[in-house]
Amino acid sequence: xxxxxxxxxxxxxxxxxxxxxxxxxxxxxxxxxxxxxxxxxxxxxxxxxxxxxxxxxxxxxxxxxxxxxxxxxxxxxxxxxxxxxxxxxxxxxxxxxxxxxxxxxxxxxxxxxxxxxxxxxxxxxxxxxxxxxxxxxxxxxxxxxxxxxxxxxxxxxxxxxxxxxxxxxxxxxxxxxxxxxxxxxxxxxxxxxxxxxxxxxxxxxxxxxxxxxxxxxxxxxxxxxxxxxxxxxxxxxxxxxxx
Amino acid sequence: xxxxxxxxxxxxxxxxxxxxxxxxxxxxxxxxxxxxxxxxxxxxxxxxxxxxxxxxxxxxxxxxxxxxxxxxxxxxxxxxxxxxxxxxxxxxxxxxxxxxxxxxxxxxxxxxxxxxxxxxxxxxxxxxxxxxxxxxxxxxxxxxxxxxxxxxxxxxxxxxxxxxxxxxxxxxxxxxxxxxxxxxxxxxxxxxxxxxxxxxxxxxxxxxxxxxxxxxxxxxxxxxxxxxxxxxxxxxxxxxxxxxxxxxxxxxxxxxxxxxxxxxxxxxxxxxxxxxxxxxxxxxxxxxxxxxxxxxxxxxxxxxxxxxxxxxxxxxxxxxxxx
Numbered sequence: 001x002x003x004x005x006x007x008x009x010x011x012x013x014x015x016x017x018x019x020x021x022x023x024x025x026x027x028x029x030x031x032x033x034x035x036x037x038x039x040x041x042x043x044x045x046x047x048x049x050x051x052x053x054x055x056x057x058x059x060x061x062x063x064x065x066x067x068x069x070x071x072x073x074x075x076x077x078x079x080x081x082x083x084x085x086x087x088x089x090x091x092x093x094x095x096x097x098x099x100x101x102x103x104x105x106x107x108x109x110x111x112x113x114x115x116x117x118x119x120x121x122x123x124x125x126x127x128x129x130x131x132x133x134x135x136x137x138x139x140x141x142x143x144x145x146x147x148x149x150x151x152x153x154x155x156x157x158x159x160x161x162x163x164x165x166x167x168x169x170x171x172x173x174x175x176x177x178x179x180x181x182x183x184x185x186x187x188x189x190x191x192x193x194x195x196x197x198x199x200x201x202x203x204x205x206x207x208x209x210x211x212x213x214x215x216x217x218x219x220x221x222x223x224x225x226x227x228x229x230x231x232x233x234x235x236x237x238x239x240x241x242x243x
Numbered sequence: 244x245x246x247x248x249x250x251x252x253x254x255x256x257x258x259x260x261x262x263x264x265x266x267x268x269x270x271x272x273x274x275x276x277x278x279x280x281x282x283x284x285x286x287x288x289x290x291x292x293x294x295x296x297x298x299x300x301x302x303x304x305x306x307x308x309x310x311x312x313x314x315x316x317x318x319x320x321x322x323x324x325x326x327x328x329x330x331x332x333x334x335x336x337x338x339x340x341x342x343x344x345x346x347x348x349x350x351x352x353x354x355x356x357x358x359x360x361x362x363x364x365x366x367x368x369x370x371x372x373x374x375x376x377x378x379x380x381x382x383x384x385x386x387x388x389x390x391x392x393x394x395x396x397x398x399x400x401x402x403x404x405x406x407x408x409x410x411x412x413x414x415x416x417x418x419x420x421x422x423x424x425x426x427x428x429x430x431x432x433x434x435x436x437x438x439x440x441x442x443x444x445x446x447x448x449x450x451x452x453x454x455x456x457x458x459x460x461x462x463x464x465x466x467x468x469x470x471x472x473x474x475x476x477x478x479x480x481x482x483x484x485x486x487x488x489x490x491x492x493x494x495x496x497x498x499x500x501x502x503x504x505x506x507x508x509x510x511x512x513x514x515x516x517x518x519x520x521x522x523x524x525x526x527x528x529x530x531x532x533x534x535x536x537x538x539x540x541x542x543x544x545x546x547x548x549x550x551x552x553x554x555x556x557x558x559x560x561x562x563x564x565x566x
Contacts, residue, residue, distance in 0.1 A: 013495060013515050017379045037496055089358065090351070115380050115495065119360050124316065124348025133317045133428040136345045139489065150428075153490055154341045155253065155443065157435035159314070163428035173496055174489050206357030210373065210386030215521065221528070221538045226547030229556040232527070233563050235543055240525045242504045243447075243471065243563070 001143075001165070002053045004100055005043050006110040006122065007071050008036030009064040013115060019212045026116070026212075035067055038111025040074075040179040042171035045141050046109065047075045047180060055079065055103060059086045059095045065195060072190035073182035079193065084200035087208070089117075093125030094203035100130060106165040107148070112137050112172040117209075123170035133167050139174035246272045247332035249323060250281040250295065250303075251342055257291055258444065259405065260338050262298045266406040267398055268336050269299025270365055277333065280304060282326045282417070284311050284319065289414070296412030298405065304330070304417035311419075314342065315426035320349040322419040327354060329417070332393065339397040340443065347397050356393035363402040363522075380495040380518040400443060401501045402522070442491060445474035447504045450493060450520075452478040454509015454530060454549045458486035463553045464508060470560045476500070478510045494519035509549040512537025529553065 011017070011031045018027040035043075046054055056071040058064045059082040068079040080103075082095040100108055113120030120136070127134035139158065140151035148163045153172070163169070182190070224232045236243045248268045250261045268279045278301040283292070285307065292303050306322050323346065327335055335350060337343030339361045351358040362374040363384065371388050374396065378385045442448065449468040451461060461475075468475045475491060482492035493500050495515035501522030508529050510516060517540050520526065528541035529549050538544045545552055 011379075013380070017382045019383075089348070093348075093352070117378055118376075118380060119358075120344055121348040121351070121358055121360050124345055125352050125358075127316065128320070128349040128352025131317075133315060133426050134345065134349070135316075135428050137341060149431075152341070154433070155258075156441040157433060158490070159430045160432040160434075161428050162431050165427075167428055173492065206351075206355070206389065206391045207359065208388050208390070209378070210388055212378065212383050212385045213375075214383055218540065218542070221541045221544045223538075224543060224545050226545050226552050229545070229552065229559045232543060232545065232556065233559045236504070236525070236527070237563065240504075240542065242525045243560075 001051070002055070002103065002105045003046050004096070004103065004105045004108045005039065005046060005054055005056050005071070005076065006096055006108065007039050007043070007056045007058045007068060008111060008114045009033050009058060009060055009067040010036045010114055010116050013037065023212045024210060033067055035070055036111045036114055037179070038113065038171050038175070041175040042109040042111060043071055043074055043076060044176035044180040045171065048176065049143055053077050055105070057082070057096060057099055059084055059092045061085060068195060069190050070182065072193045072195070073186040074180050075186060077193070079195040080198060081195065082198050082200055087205045089119045089121045090125055090206045091203045093122050094129055094201055096122070097126050097129035098201045099198065100126070108168045110168070110170045112170045120170070123168050127168040130166070130168070133163065135161050135163060135167065135169045137172040138169045139172050141169065141171070141175055244277045245280045245330045245332050246275070246277055247327050247330060247335045248279060248281050248300070249335070249337045249343065249346065250283045251338065251340070252283055252285060252287045252291070255285070255287050255291065257294065260340065260400045262405045263400070263403050264336055264338055264398055265295055265298035265300050266408070267365065267403045269406070269408055271334055272299070275333070275369060278302065280330045280332070282306060282323060284322060292414050293412060296410045297407055299408040299410050300412055301410055303412065303414045305414065306417050306419055308419055308421055310421040310423060310425065313430050315428060316345045316349055317426050318421055319346050320353060321421050321425065323350055324353050325419050326417055334394045334396065337395070337397045339399045343397045347395050351395045354393050354395070355391060356395045357389035357391040358395040359387045359389055360397045361399045362387070362396050363399050365403070377522070380515070381499055381521055382518050399501065401446070401503070436490070440472070440474040442474050442476045442493065442498055442500060446502055447471045447473035447506070448476050448493070448500060448502045449473045449506045449508065450476045450478065450510060451481060451487070451508050452510030453480050456550065460550060461487070463557060466557050467506065467553065467560065470557060470564055478516055507537050507541070508553060510537055511535040512540060
C-alpha cells in the first residue's frame with residue numbers, strides 16, 4: 001500500500017512573527033523552519049503502522065528540501081518536491097492531487113492545518129480534485145485489513161469512521177502520541193534516499209494575502225491582590241461587564 | 244444572485260453560531276443587494292426553521308435524502324453544490340466548525356471558488372472581495388482577497404454578533420440528486436461528550452494548567468465553570484499528562500478559542516497557548532509567578548497560588564451570582 005504524506009515547511013512554533021514590504025510579506029530572517037507539527041504526527045503514525053510505502057511531498061522552492069530530508073530521516077521511503085511557489089491552497093491541492101494520480105497512491109495524509117496560514121483546506125481540496133472522500137481533523141488512525149478506522153472530533157463529541165481506500169485524511173492532535181525523532185542511522189540514510197523534483201501543474205490563483213496586522217498592544221494587566229478576590233468580581237461585573 | 248449559508252442542525256436544532264452565520268450573511272446580502280438563502284440537511288422542525296427569519300434569512304431550502312443520513316463530505320458537498328447552482332450563490336458561507344471546515348474546501352474546488360477559511364469580520368471591500376482572517380496561529384490577522392466569481396467563506400465562531408432583523412421567510416423542500424453509495428468514508432459510531440457544555444460553544448471558559456498540581460484538584464475548576472455557566476479546558480501539558488482529556492486542550496495545537504471571558508488558572512502562558520486564546524474578549528489570569536507571560540495577555544490578574552485563591556474566588560462568585 002502506498003501513502004502520500006504532505007509535509008509543510010513552516011516557521012518554528014516559538015518564532016516571533018515579523019513582516020516586511022509594508023507588512024505584506026513574512027520576514028523569514030532568523031526564522032527556523034520545521035516540519036508542520038500535524039504533518040509530523042501524520043508521518044509518525046504511518047511509520048508506526050508499518051508495511052506502507054511512504055512518499056513525502058512538498059510544494060515549494062529549493063529551501064524546503066531540508067525539511068523533506070528531515071521527513072526522510074524520520075523514515076519516509078522517498079520524497080517529491082513540486083518546484084513552485086505555493087501561491088494558494090487550491091494551487092497546492094492541485095499539485096498534490098496530480099502527484100497522487102501519477103504515483104497510484106492509496107491514501108493522502110495532510111496535517112489538520114498549516115501553522116502559518118491556518119487554512120486547513122488542502123485536504124478537502126485534494127479530495128475535491130480527486131473526487132474521493134475526506135476525513136478531516138483525525139485524532140486516531142488505524143488500518144485494519146483493507147479499511148481504515150478513523151476517529152475525529154465533531155461538535156460536542158467524536159465520530160468513528162470506516163474508510164475504504166482511496167481517501168484523504170488530515171491529522172490533528174492525537175493522531176500519533178508524540179512525533180518520532182530521527183536517529184543517527186535515519187539521518188545518514190536520508191542522504192541517499194530519492195528526492196524527486198517535479199514541475200508544477202497549471203492552476204489559476206484564486207486567493208491572495210494582503211496586509212498583515214499585528215495585534216494592538218494590550219493595555220497593562222490590572223492586578224488584584226490575592227486576598228481581595230471580591231474586587232476581581234466587581235471589576236468583571238462593573239468594568240468589563242462580562243459577568 | 245444570493246448569499247447561501249449552510250445552517251447545520253444538531254439533532255434538529257440550531258446553535259447560536261448558526262444565527263451568527265445568518266446575521267453575517269444578511270449584512271453581506273444588504274451590501275450586495277442580494278438575499279440570504281439557508282440550506283439545511285435532515286429533519287428540522289418548522290419552528291426552528293422559522294427562527295432563521297429572525298436573523299434575516301429570506302429562504303430556506305430543506306434537503307431530505309436517504310443518502311445524507313450519515314455525514315459524508317462528498318455526499319454533503321454534492322447536495323450543497325446543487326443548491327448553490329440553483330440559487331446562483333455568489334458567496335457561500337459555512338461555520339468554521341468540524342463539518343464546515345470539511346465541506347467548504349470540497350465545494351470550493353467543485354465551483355472553482357476561492358476559499359477564505361476562518362474569517363473574523365465582514366468584508367472590508369466587496370470588489371475586490373477582501374476579508375480578514377487569522378494567520379500564524381492567531382498571532383496576527385491578514386487581509387485575504389478572493390478573486391474568483393464565487394466566494395466560499397468559513398466564519399469563526401463568536402467573531403460576529405447575532406443581529407435580529409425580522410424577515411418574511413419562505414421554506415421549501417429542495418430535491419437533490421445523489422448517486423447511491425457515493426461515499427467511501429462512513430461513520431460507524433458517534434460518541435457525544437455527556438451533558439457538558441463544549442469548549443467551542445461556551446461563552447466563558449475556565450482553563451487549568453500545571454499550577455493545579457494534579458487532576459485531583461480539578462473540582463475547583465469545575466465548580467467555577469458551574470457557577471459561571473462555563474466550559475472547562477486546559478493547557479497542553481495538562482492534556483499530555485492525561486490529567487484531562489485531549490478535547491479540552493486549548494492552544495496553537497489544540498483548539499483555538501475566542502470566548503467572551505477566558506479564565507487561566509495556573510497557566511504560565513507559553514506563546515503557543517496564548518496564540519490559541521488571544522481572541523478572547525477578556526482574559527483573567529491567576530498564577531504564582533509575577534513574570535509569567537500570561538499576565539502580558541491578561542486584562543485582570545492575581546498573583547497567587549490557584550489552590551488558595553480559586554476556592555475564595557468561587558465563594559465570591561457564587562455570592563455574586565446568588566447561587
